[in-house]
Amino acid sequence: MPKLFHLRCSPRAASASSAGADAFLAQFRQTRPSWDIDLQDLWRETLPEFDGAALEAKYTRLGGRSFSDSERDAFAVVERMAMRFALADRVLISSPMWNFGVPYKLKQWFDLIVQPGLTFTFSPAEGYRGLVKDRPTIVILASGSDFVTGMSRGRVDMATPYLRDILRFVGVHSVRFVAIGPTAGAGDQVKAARGTAERRLIELARTF
Template identity: 70%
Template sequence: MPKLFHLRCSPRAASESSEGAEAFVTRFRQARPDWEIDVMDIWRESLPEFQGDVLEAKYARLGGREFSDAQRNAFAVIERMAMRFALADRVLISTPMWNFGIPYKLKQWFDLIVQPGLTFRFDPAQGYFPLLKNRPTIVILASGGDFVTGMNRGRIDMASPYLREILRFIGISDVRFALVGPTAGPAEPARLAREAAHRLLAEMAAGF
């Protein structure tokens, strides 16, 4: 059964990125009723701290050394996380923008799965190579500011470039962004922005 992997990155069920994702998934289910949708909520599922045995496992791998039992068990948790992502035929990431970047939990998730020999490899003579297959990916990014029309008052979106580059680094270059904003400020502009974003997401989902 083909699978859509949905990485949900807001701690609020009623957040703008969560509601945008709901609009997308509702239309996606209508278009592809035979697909499995695997939802990973990074605020409700346990993400290991990148320290201790799991960190030592990384350096053991880099040094070509065998894992200890503790390192093997710790790294297996990360391998399962990466495999869950790698096996998806399509990917949906829904996230808010925090302080012009991404939530720290999303950064932690990337720091865990972006590992040598797991999602990329390094050749001393030729450099870095991704290990994941490319697949269509949509990122729903909600922000208090207006990064859709350019009326962002000089503020910089550092989330989109980071997400595009980290995904490209591990092999995923087919990435489209659906921006939701402004989500803060006067009610009417926020409502219009939300409605426009949900229409766009429904259109994207129908052909995804």
């Protein structure tokens, strides 16, 4: 069964990014009723810390040595997370922008799965190469600022380039971003921004 992997990164069920994802998925389910939707909610699932045996396992891999039992067990958790993402046919990431960047749990998720020999490799001859197969990916990014029209009032969007580059680093290049903003301020502007983004997401879902 084909699978869409949805990485939900907002702790608020009624947030703009969550609402945008819900609108997208409602249409996607109508368009592709046979597909499985695999939801990973970063605020409902416990992410492991990357320390101790898990961290040592990374350097064991880099050194070409064999895992100890504790390293093998710790790294297996990271491997399962990466494979859950890598085996999906489509990917949807819905996230707010926090302090110009991504929420710390989303950064932690990437820090866990971006591992040598798992999602990327390196050789002196060709440099870094992503190991994740490219697949259509949509990133919904909601912000209190209006980055859709550029009216950011001096604020900087560091989330979009980070997400684009980290996905590209592991091999995912076919990424489209849908910005939702402003999510704060005058009520009519907030409502209009959300409505515009959700209409675009519904259209994208019909061909995604």
